Amino acid sequence: MSDMQAILIRGGRVIDPYRQIDSHDEDVWVVEGRVAKAPPTGADVMEVDARGLWVLPRLIDMHVHFRDPGQTWKETIETGSRAAAHGGIGAVATMPNTVPVTDTPELVEWVKNRGEAVGLVRIFPIGAVTVGSQGEELADLFRLKQAGARAFSDDGLPVASSRMMRAALTYSRDLERVIINHAEDRSLTDGASVHEGLAAHRLGLPAAPETAEAMMVWRDVLLAGLTGGWLHLAHVSARESLEALSYARQHQYRVTAEAAPHHLLLNDEALLRWQYDSVTKVNPPLRPESSRQALLKALKQGLVNVVASDHAPHHLDEKALPYVQAPFGISGLETILSALITALIEPGLMTALDAWALMTTGPDQVLGLHSQGLAEGEPADLTLINPTRKWQVDPAAFYSLGHNTPLAGMKLTGQAVATMVGGRWTMREGEVAYAGLSEIS
Amino acid sequence: MPSAWRKKESAINNLLGLEGVDRLFLESLLEEAAGMKRDIVGKSRKKSTALKGRAFVNLFFxxxxxxxxxxxxxxKYLGADVVNVQGKGSSVEKGETVYDTALNIQAMQVDGLVVRHPASGVPAQLQAYLDIPVINGGDGFHEHPTQGLLDLFTVWEARQSLRDCHLVIVGDILHSRVARSDLWGFLAMGAHVTLVAPAIWLPTEIRETGLEMTSNLDNVLAAADVVQVLRIQKERRSMRGMPSVEEYRARWGITEERAQRLKQDALILHPGPQNRGVEIDSAVMAQKASKIWDQVENGVAVRMAVLRQLMGGSHE
Known part of the structure; x- marks a missing residue:
């Protein structure tokens, strides 16, 4: 047997929301894939100079679409994992709107196993709420949980029926797994491509008001109250959705919510810049500035406790269709970390410690992961960030197969320079390690 | 940004819409259209060689x-060769994308493309792929710039000026590409525009100097110099929010009774095709104030001016 290897990350600013630590004086030791207090005697020590860098515990993006199985020309578990590593992300929760829909224990296991085989990012599969996400019959939530589903969602589609949502939320309490709903009243959004605002009216694009989202958010919040169930609101973007969330908080309902980075950085004026390029087409759509400001405020107040990318890669040919025909979605895994810094930390809206909670303790709580951050004995999942590096988003440099993003060409602040999962580097200086590292410890 | 989407740097002019075009450009088109009408369209033998040897395709979806x-x-009046391609019966039905169709047509060395498409923005998107001028023949709810130009021309011809002219557009404004082109064109020429529609069809987010919106047609009739009557577009989701044809006619239809309340010299326009007895009465169409047939004739002159400006440059 070879000598024991130890890694020492020295000189960085350790920001650990799990332990509420923001310190320049903490060295991080990694021994045998875990965070350690000190190396065993005689260990071979590799020292990483982290001066000027931030050291963060595993960053979680709890809303991604890896399109696998079924739509592997858009993304695969492998390319999605590489995109995650490149973006500084150590764990993702994958949405079940695959083809077929991830609504059986076998498919949940397959996604999990495939993720482990690729070995670049921890994958927490989300199972469907209803069979085929058709909204008509509850999926076998108990067995999905047994197979490893960390949450349930029909994302891409709302759980339209109130009766079905009630049943799912009732189950969530029993199973201790959250229901994530994509809130959208489809009778109000039918045919719409964009938010009903100035850009829609100028460009002549079919549009829907943000009320379409808020109406269902209110319904879901009331049902969470009725059932005592566990609700997570995917990608909230409407002002009235935040009011509903505030109501839920006042009544101590078990409701959490996430915001997507594109809603933090852009408003619907982006459509006037991009015109009919469907990179701006996303659901929920880019909202007016007043909604964006309300969302930023809700993050600052702690009302919204997660930032998640809603990483939705599409093929260029699909995104090149006429705007109204092109699919919804933005490829977001490789910009989320920088977007969070640029939107929240750099302008001083939130402290680094509070902001990083949105991608650590926030999603950890929603998914029920119970990790302890960079505490001794925990798996060595961490990200090193250069917090001041300015860079211009160039989708051609993405590892994701999806190059669709309206952040293209934008200057962002801060970039991941290294990602570690289970004590192994999955990315260093922008270079992603080859897939097939074998099992993550 | 995917390379296909990078805006090409090019000196070629397209006509994608009237939003943002300047007054001088509009005036030059109107002057040229007047010349076309006088010297060619109005003659018994319509002969010009301005576009001789040029070819363009009407690509209509x-x-x-x-x-x-x-x-x-x-x-044809300008001597060009013109080919019509329709979505129906073309390779589009075999699944070809609109971009590939357009690229194939360009590869046949044509000098321009007129595009009509039910999706807003398609001419603008095509323009990024092509090296030849693209003329928007109407896209979704967005714009119909040559319709806007022929409306401008018709009013300009009748009144000699568009400055301070008060245009009232009545109909489904929200889903009308004609309304948008008229709106930008008339505002650019110094006119005032009032949009009149059932409240759910008003694009309330657009705010411009000289632009007003209301649902009450009767309040604005007496102050109108021109009334543009839009067709009720039943095929375009626009019936949503509209209770009945009878109510529409009662509140927003240009009936004989309403036409009588217009100024003596007010003009009535309609881009066609008309739903007689709904948005406009047959008797109103027959009145002298109605310029519907002038619009159609002027449409030829205006399109000649556009084609000449975009494709009439020196050869070789």
Whole structure:
């Protein structure tokens, strides 16, 4: 047997929301894939100079679409994992709107196993709420949980029926797994491509008001109250959705919510810049500035406790269709970390410690992961960030197969320079390690 | 940004919409259209060699009578060769994308493309792929710039000036590409515009100097110099929010009774095709104030001017 290897990350600013630590004086030791207090005697020590860098515990993006199985020309578990590593992300929760829909224990296991085989990012599969996400019959939530589903969602589609949502939320309490709903009243959004605002009216694009989202958010919040169930609101973007969330908080309902980075950085004026390029087409759509400001405020107040990318890669040919025909979605895994810094930390809206909670303790709580951050004995999942590096988003440099993003060409602040999962580097200086590292410890 | 989407740097002019075009450009088109009408369209033998040796294609993904025919005639009066391609019966039905169709047509060395498509923005998107001028023949709810130009021309011809002219557009404004082109064109020429529609069809987010919106037609009739009556577009989701044809006619239809309340010299326009007895009465169409047939004739002259400006540059 070879000598024991130890890694020492020295000189960085350790920001650990799990332990509420923001310190320049903490060295991080990694021994045998875990965070350690000190190396065993005689260990071979590799020292990483982290001066000027931030050291963060595993960053979680709890809303991604890896399109696998079924739509592997858009993304695969492998390319999605590489995109995650490149973006500084150590764990993702994958949405079940695959083809077929991830609504059986076998498919949940397959996604999990495939993720482990690729070995670049921890994958927490989300199972469907209803069979085929058709909204008509509850999926076998108990067995999905047994197979490893960390949450349930029909994302891409709302759980339209109130009766079905009630049943799912009732189950969530029993199973201790959250229901994530994509809130959208489809009778109000039918045919719409964009938010009903100035850009829609100028460009002549079919549009829907943000009320379409808020109406269902209110319904879901009331049902969470009725059932005592566990609700997570995917990608909230409407002002009235935040009011509903505030109501839920006042009544101590078990409701959490996430915001997507594109809603933090852009408003619907982006459509006037991009015109009919469907990179701006996303659901929920880019909202007016007043909604964006309300969302930023809700993050600052702690009302919204997660930032998640809603990483939705599409093929260029699909995104090149006429705007109204092109699919919804933005490829977001490789910009989320920088977007969070640029939107929240750099302008001083939130402290680094509070902001990083949105991608650590926030999603950890929603998914029920119970990790302890960079505490001794925990798996060595961490990200090193250069917090001041300015860079211009160039989708051609993405590892994701999806190059669709309206952040293209934008200057962002801060970039991941290294990602570690289970004590192994999955990315260093922008270079992603080859897939097939074998099992993550 | 995917390379296909990078805006090409090019000196070629397109006509994608009237939003943002300047007054001088509009005036030059109107002057040229007047010349076309006087010297060619109005003559018994319509002969010009301005576009001799030039060829362009009308690529239409939606039905059209006036626009397609007048583009075709406009091209022929100027000596160009014109080919019509329709979505139906073309390779589009075999699954070809609109971009590939357009690229194939360009590869046949044509000098321009007129595009009509039911989706807003398609001409603008195509323009990024092509090296030849693209003329928007109407896209979704967005714009119909040559319709806007022929409306401008018709009013300009009748009144000699557009400055301070008060245009009232009545109909489904929200889903109307004609309304948008008229709006930007008339505002650019110094006119005032009032949009009149059932409240759910008003694009309330657009705010411009000289622009007003209301649902009450009767309040604005007496102050109108021009009334543009839009067709009720039943095929375009626009019936949503509209209770009945009878109510529409009662509140927003240009009936004989309403036409009588207009100024003596007010003009009535309609881009066609008309739903007689709904948005406009037959008796009103027959009145002297109605310029519907002038619009159609002027459509040819205006399109000649556009074609000449975009494709009439020096050869070789």
């Amino acid at each position: 939606e039905p059209s009578t006036r626009t397609r025919t007048s583009f075709e005639l406009a091209g």
